[in-house]
Amino acid sequence: MRFAYKFSNLLGTVYCHGNLNFTPDGNSVISPVGNRITVFDLKNNKSETLPFAICHNITCVGLSSDGNLAVLVDEEGAALLISLLSKSVLHQFHFHKPVHSVTFSPDGRKFVITKDNVALMYHAPGRRREFNAFVLDKSYYGPYDETTCIDWTDDSKCFAIGSKDMSTWVFGAQRWANLVYYSLGGHKNCIVGCFFEANSLNLYTISRDGVLCVWKCDTELAGLKSRLPKKEIAVQKLVSEGEQDEEEESKVEEIHGKANPNQQEHGGKVKYSRTAKYFFNKEGDFNNVTAAAYHKKIHLLVTGFASGIFHLHELPDFNLIHSLSISDQYIASIAINSTGDWIAFGCSGPGLLLVWEWQSESYVLKQQGHFNNMMSLAYSPDGQHLVTGGDDGKVKVWNASNGFCFVTFTEHTSSITAVTFTSNGFVVVSASLDGTVRAFDLHRYRNFRTFTAQRLVQFSCLAVDFSGEIVCAGSQDAFDVYVWSMQTGHLLDVLAGHEGPISSISFSPSKTILATASWDKKVRLWNMSESWRTRETLSLTSDVLAVVFRPDGRELAVSTLDGQMTFWDPETASQTGCIEGRHDIQMGRRQLDKITAKQAAKGKSFTSLCYSADGQSILVGGSSKYVCIYSIEEQILLKKFEISCNLSLDAMEEYLDRRKMTEFGSLALLDEGAGDGNTIDLALPGVKRGDMSSRYFKPEIRVTCLRFSPTGRSWAATTTEGLLIYSLDSTVIFDPFELDLDITTSNVRKVLWRKEFTAAIVMAFRLNEKNLIKEVLEHVPCNEIDVVCSSLPELYVEKVLQFLASALETSQHLEFYLTWTQRLLLLHGQKLKTRSETLLPMIQSLQKSIQSRFEDVSKLCDWNRYNLKYALAISQQRGLKRSVESSISDEDSDTMEPCNKQPMEDETMHI
Structure with missing residues (x-):
């Protein structure tokens, strides 16, 4: 129970790639984030990442018509059937090839997936109890190239698929005598979207080069004729209700289409004719159409382009409503909610998710994670907020309750190396490689202090004392520690003495002591009350990577390059314990490694340390997919957390993949042009934080920073996938304490x-x-x-x-x-x-709850107060207007009939 931390949420990654989906009520957006999905509740202003993951990055998501089930498919074709009600995995399946799109029929009975040039129609799960949830119904062949998109008619009788061979195919979901298949051409580039008109077989097709074709069908949906006699129709009805024998269910029908059918085949059958052809405003080849969505009820067409521009058109007249830009990179996915008010856009390049209300031209949601890796994080003293710093030079503050970023600071011009809160929780301090340390005010959201050194240096670590008056930062090129005053911003002192780059610094929570760690294999303790004199020097056996004080300040933990963690008493400068962590790192094998993962892990170490809230255990992480918790007193490993199972990241596989081996060596070591085009492009030498060239780059899984929440109920880690939050499971009911037989x-x-x-x-x-x-x-x-x-x-x-x-x-x-x-x-x-030391996490948790409710009630009170003031002002205005009108009427009555004048009641008194 004490260490039963489970995955709770994923922050900092709002969209990677794949298709966006609105829930049937239109209040939530489902967005794929790597190998997980996140549900953004727009009505309640909350985001939640579901607690299951697939083996690779998700490429397409299919949502059922009732919103209870979803099918997730990854890059390799592995699929998960999930329940959005219970938030659990119901079934696993593998399509053996990459899947391009998944779409459920409007009636919820079937769903179609496209892979290669084939469309496969399956019985939708959940209609009956069965062992295999993916039962194939029909296979549709026709396109010569890969399929790209799917759309169903409103009554689920037919569906259309678009292809890269510039053709669009219309297939019957049932056996229709006058429609088996129909092939539509007319485009000169691959099809991006195909959409049926509401309650009709009329079709719109959009190609990548910005061409819209309008197709009119000579037959209505009610005019489709069944090819089966009455007896077979009754049998098929029983099949749809799940009452036919298993032998008949197992028969899969294949429908083969021809690109140029004979005229005789279409005699007396459904025919299409092109009635219009429209062109989007195109500015060069780069401005291709990359995504499209259509709302059938309000006839709204939304198209996204490679330049980040999107258009809103009204069909079938093709009237332009809006043309706006949301990014400088291409729009990967578009979705419209059920009412047609909100439009969701996903840009995979910057990782941007935007929900826009087009009628009022306002943002409903605008979230973007860090463009590159997250490097550091910190919890606020009450545990309600988190601050992160990334390689993109941005400092973001997140709400731990709803998972949204509510402020972003962009003043830094280089990578952020460290961030922290002051003790009051209203100031965020960040250090960067641009040579500045900046302080940000969370009340006015501005940079009110900028700390610099006498010369340009790169700051690698940061610490603020408990009072919030002293700011210290260590440099990685000058080997010095700089001390500033928060009030004045002046440089107070420069602490010299280290002979290597400063890797980590930490203030004692209880005393005026600063611990600095360096690559010179030493940790120095500086006494702030004695003019920053060196109090003690701790000598270690290897380069020091991280140092941190226990929450009560009576112990110091140090991590070194040889994989060891040592514990020291800062009063006596004596070592109290040691943990050997090299055997627990368990690093994976990278693509370009020539040695085994076990041998590579011997040279790795833990780069981030964090004490638990009670100080009895320590949380560690590094260049590995594992995070470990150790007991300090027992000096043993208590639990190991696997933070990711995403094989799309590098250094995830522990063993060599023989499928990637050739007679010339590993496939990853071959040059780009040496093979047949299926080889893996090499990354630039020394690149670890992203390849800015056009070549392929596979990010490596690692943990850059770890922090425990002050309440002790959760901990967070900045990883390659984003900001992961693990918390204690609050749904566990039975945890007895001094239980007797009589207690029922x-x-x-x-x-x-x-x-x-x-x-x-x-x-x-x-x-x-x-x-x-x-x-x-x-x-x-x-x-x-x-x-x-x-x-x-x-x-x-x-x-x-x-x-x-x-x-x-x-x-x-x-x-x-x-x-x-x-x-x-x-x-x-x-x-x-x-017992304040042991009760501190509980008190901080209580403070967090009270502060959260105080903010909610204060907002409600302010809202009610403003409404009452507004109502009072309106009533006074109306009363004044009525009094003026009554006085005018009195004057008129005086002039007209002075003898019949009657006293009027003051209506303002009643108001």
Whole structure:
């Protein structure tokens, strides 16, 4: 239970590549992020990455018409059938070849996938209980090249597929006598999108070179004639309902089409004729159409181009509504929600996800991750926010609750190496390779301090003392540590003494001591109260990579290049423990490695350290897909987390893949032009952070920074895939504490019925069922809370506070739980101070919950106050208008009939 951390969310990556989907209600967007998918709830302003992953990057997502099921397909053709209700994997399947698109029929009975030049129609899972969820119904052949897109008619009778051979094919989903297949030409480039008109067989086709063709069919959907006699129609109806024998179900029908059918074959059958041909405004070959979407009800066509421009047209007249630019790179995917109000755009180059409301011309969602790797992160003191710094020079602040980035600072001009919060949580400080350390205000969202050295140096690490008044940064080229004042921005001192690049620095949380680590195999402790004199020097056996203080400041952890982690007492400068971590790194084999992964791991080490909130364990990570948690007292490995299973990243496979071996060696070591075009392009020498050339680059999996949440409920890691958050599973109900045979749910309710509230609370916590504890606490009258809190045993005070911290996040009884919290802290505060170090995570969790609810209530109060002011102003304005009108009417009545003048009531008093 203590280390049962599970994957919770993925931040910093909002879109990679693949198709976007809106849920049927139109309030959420499903976006593929690497080998996972993220659901962005636009109505409740929340994002959630589902807790399952596939082996490679996802290329296409098919969503069922009811929004309960989805089919995910990766680059290699492996598919997952998932339930969006239970957020679990239902079935696995492999198509053995890359799949280009997946689309469910509107009635939810079938879905079609396209691979190579074939369209395969499957029975949709979920209609009946079966062992194999992917049952093939028909295979459709016709195009000569790869297929690109699919669209269904509204009644699910037919579907159309576009191909790279510049043709569009219309197939019947059932056996129609007058429509088996139909091939449409007229384009000079590959088809990007094909769309049926609402309740019709009329078709729109769009090619990559920016040409739109309008096709009119001479037959309505009701005019399609079944080819089966009545008996066979009844049999097929039984098949759709799942009542036919398994032998008949296993028969797969193949439909072969011809590109140029004879005229006799179309005698008396469905015919298409092109009624119009339109051209988009094209500016050179680069401005090709890359994505398209069409809303049938409002006749809205959205097209995206390679230059980042998108157009909105009204069909069939092709009237231009909007033409705007959202990026300087191509638009990879477009989706429109069910009402037609919101349009989602995905740009895979910058990793941008944008939801735009075209009628009001406003953003609903605009999120973008770091363009390159994330290098550092930090938690705010209350655990509600995270700040990350990347190689793109941007500093982003994220909300840990909803997963959205709410501010981005772009003042730095080079890679960010370190970020941190001050103790009050309102200031973010960042260090960069551009030679500056900057402080950002989270109230006004501005850069209010810029710290520089006497000469241009590259800062590699950063630390801020507990008071927030002193800022220190270490350089990797000058071997010095620079000290500034936060208030004035002036350089106070330069700490010299190291003989190598400064790799890490850390302030003690309890004393005025600064620890600096360097590649010169030394850790120096500087005393801030004694004019920055060197207090101690710790000598190690290898280059020092990271140093960190324990939360209470009584211990120092150091990671070195030889894979060891040593623990020191900063008071006596004596070593208290050592952990050998080389055997637990377990690095994967890279494509260009000539040695085994086991041998390569011997030269690796942990580059990031972080103490847990209670200081009893340490979290470590490095150039590996594993994150380890060690017990400091026992000096043993407690748990190992695999942060990714994405084989699209480098250094993931632990063993050599024989399929990539040739008689001349590894396929990855061959030149680009030496083979038949199927070889892997070599990356530039020494490139690790992205290949800016046009050649192929496969990023390597690694962990650059690790941080524990101050509440101890979660930890975060910046990796190649993004910002991963692991948290404790809150759904586990049964975790007994001092459980006896007499403690049952019925006995707890009996004691509660007798109004023995303290005994009922103790029994409920021993059984430790969340719903039962909630029931018992909420049955305590408000006037009895003081008595119950004073009679609670000290052991259960901590457990009640911990439950209140979690209950405050979701409960509507805000005042009731705040009363419990206040009385417990007032009555037992002195006793809790003696164990403040162990209770710190729980107190910070309680503070986080109260602060979050305070922000929600304050926003609601401000909203109500502004509404009341507005209503009062409107009422006063109307009352003034009525009084003026009444005075004018009085004057008129005086002139017209002075003898019939009657006193009028003041209507403003009633208002």
